[in-house]
Amino acid sequence: MREFSVVGKDIPRPDAWLKATGKAVYTDDIKLPGMLYGKLLRSPLPHARIVNIDVSKAQALPGVKCVITGQDIPKVKYGNWRLFPATQDEYALAIDKVRFVGDEVAAVAAIDPDIAAEALQLIEVEYEELPPVFDIESALKEGAPVIHEESPNNVSVTRKIEYGDVEEGFSKADYVREDTFTVHAVSHAYLEPCSTVAQCDLDGRITLWTSTQTPYIIQCLLASTLEMRENDVRVIKPYVGGGFGGKMELRPWEFCAAFMAKLTGRPVKFTLTREEELATGRRRHPMVIYSKVGFKKDGTLVAKDLKISLDGGGYNSMGPTATFLCGNFGAMLYRYPNYRFFGQHVYTNKPPAGAMRGFGAPQSLFATETQMNMAAEELGIDPIELRIKNAMVEGDVIPDVATISSCGFIDSLKEAARMSNWKKKRKSLAPGEGIGVGCYSFISGGVFNWFNTQYPFSAAEVRVFSDGTAHLLTMASDIGQGSDTALKQILAEELGLEMKDIRVTSADTAVTPQADLGTWGSRVTLMAGNAVIDAAKKIKEKLFGAVSARFNLNVIYDMECKGGRVYAKGRPDRGMSFGEAVAMVQKAQRGEPLVARGYYTPRGKGLVTPAFSFGAQVAHVAVDQETGKVEVKKIWTAHDCGTVINPMAAEGQLEGSIHMALGYALSEQFVMDKGKTLNTTFLDYKIPAAMDMPQSKSAIVDTYEPEGPMGAKEVGEGLVSPTAPAIAEAVYHATGYRCKDLPITPEKILKGLRDTKKRKRKRS
């Protein structure tokens, strides 16, 4: 293994200080002279035709500067799948119909937020109510209300994957099981609600500060919906308080802020309330997952048939990608010689589901992993042994999808078993306690280009200076995950500099090099990291040339940048400081600064991703047999994320994943009544609190990903998947209640306990 100086070290993030002391500037902190405050009028009905909107009273309210409806805006639909315009199904403001409670109908900009709120109440909308549908089954019924004319059966996207011969596989199976799982919607619950500020300059160009994961995507889609040229729109991402997939699309307030800034000539800000976020915001897809798996007696997997219906809500949002990915995740972790997947994305009259941490994996893997645990029991094989028997290994080929270029799955399983003392605890826990396992595999960025970018997937510009410093410019977006720090570490390592020598400018579409697809799918470290290395290598070639000339080095000498110096490898005296080397190059170029650009686009990497991460997790729970309440006592995690760039940040990702998955498994859900979300505050939307967090112990399995920057790959997103199935198995181990329908609530457990007792009584 290569020795690193900066990479692999615990580096505290510089932004942590700013955030902890309240100095970091988020979008809502931005105040511009003459700025107006925007508010959105949302549909109170789940499904209705808009007959008429009268804004005259709102317009007449003193302090109101602008009111717009769907009639006022260009009729341009948007959506992230630009390559397939038929999937773009949303207008910034509803034009003909509303499709969920919260659908945006009109927008107001006023001199203060209270006036804007008052004006909303003066807008009169006449609706003609249409029959709504709220679940997949009703939406698919013959004669169900049609939500989008373009999809008469309410199915907007389907996807198939098939390899091997599934029927023949099952015919050879000794043991086949079929199960249907249902999983529910949860909120990203990022602590910074969505916020945006738009300014229009005298030439009519737009600058948009916005809380986003994808500045480049916002730039492109905003330009098209405003019918402007891409380069006339500048998107800047200030500090962002989390996204988790919920901030990667153009959203109505971004469009409305820009559109109204153009109309009024004044800056316009929108900041959503928590109630708006919870009542109408994007959420994780609910799914109905039918899965059939076949095994040999000895536990060898022979076939899998997976059918998933996604409850997409009123619009596609990121649903097409989720439909694609949940089928791919269904094929991961184990060697399925025969595999078939059918996925369909179904419209319902609920707030649209979008991308959320794991992007199809938490749902799909809940089914995979629960079914593995059920099969292990019936086959009489230890669940971890059954997994090891079928585990993917390095070099495995998933037909049409990828070759697994690095894989520490078996080591993760063994390490998780060792750390948790699995064998002993499985047999000898106190009554009411249980232990269970769940696993994950995840992508390190997508190789698909449904956005149809005309640029490389990631880009970096590196400028170096004779004072020994460097400046990294990248469109990669740090939304709290720490990419500014990680990319700085990669550059420092490559150039042999220290963290303090490097300045980073990121995520400004007018300043940083084109382009970057944004922060999602765990793509940034691998893709932007590779772009940084590409740029740094070009810089180094120039520096090596100058030093080589200065010392008249034999051309066979290898050279390196290390410890702030540039020198011949093995002959450190034949060299000079980094700054001196830069000065020499600059002199040789007669003043032209030393600048290089690097790019990365995955090519020849199959259909899904250049690299996969793997991991295993064990959960230990105690269940109160009278109240049905679950206490998660401890979680052990062993994971394979390639070279770890910043162990401290990786640990933070793990803690955050456990927190998010704990809520998914046990306490978080939307309480809905006829399409209306009832629990719209953190009092009643039950995110686990600090006191609910279990102890956690983790180990990182040593692997090296050849496609990753310095061997790195995904960390922290895949980790959100194993926890729910591990807890579900531990609850089963403790109580005999098997959860196939998330979340695992006390009521379900108590009912399960009663059923178990009844079964036992019958048997005896």
Place this chain on the structure above:
Amino acid sequence: MGLPKFNYVAPETVQEACQILEKLGGQAKVMAGGTDLLIKMKHGALRPKTIVGLRKIKELRKISFRKNQGLFIGAMALLEEVASHPKVKKLYPAVAYAASQTATVQIRNMGTVVGNICNAAPSADNIPSLMAFGAELIIASPNGERRILLENFFKGPGEVNLNRGELVKGVLVPPPPEGSGVSYQFISQRSKVDIAAVCVAAMVVIDKGRTRDVKIVLGAVAPTPIRALEAEGLLRGKKLADRSIQKAAEQASQEARPITDMRATSEYRRLMVAVLTKRALLEARQMALAS
């Protein structure tokens, strides 16, 4: 939403506060910590023209104990102060515990026990244990003071027996009888920091092996906190055996009138009343026997 506009007055004596309340009637709202009031105002649920802040009335911050009179908790005593008060912890541990389990650290350092009572949420953490101790409220008005048993104070969710010009000065908790124990139990969706979906307090007084007195108070299972009188009747004068505790717990569950809402279903609440009543009685018995 921001706060709507309102006037703020801060009287320096109870008398002055009562006079203001008398004058303004329903247009005024009293504020102790404001942790419920201001939220309701932000959500538009309350629109008082005037807020009468009690912060300047020093005597209301008091927590005091006298052997013959018992414990007095002033209207401005913070939840955290009650939770950590040595006398409260020693003599009224269930009162201290309920205060310590209310909301979060930040809110406990703003909000008050009496405010939690006057907010009159059916799920209020601090009401059941105080009711179990037989607490009374001391209510001031321009014409003098009156006392009312805490259990007679509530009319419905958010509604209390207060007349125009009246102000709750504090809560008076009688000295705990010999051989008594009081326990507070609650359950919520999250493990610790959460609003109660069901809460129960039980008080028992054991004299020569028999239950001389018993109170069972149920919260969040009716429009107001209620006594489970028939369940109490099953225990009064009897030996407090495990089996009778179980029976009383089941009876209490029958007396509850829970609804289904986003925090729990009525079925689950009913089941939990039995579980929590049993646990409260068991703990109260243990405390009584140890006293």
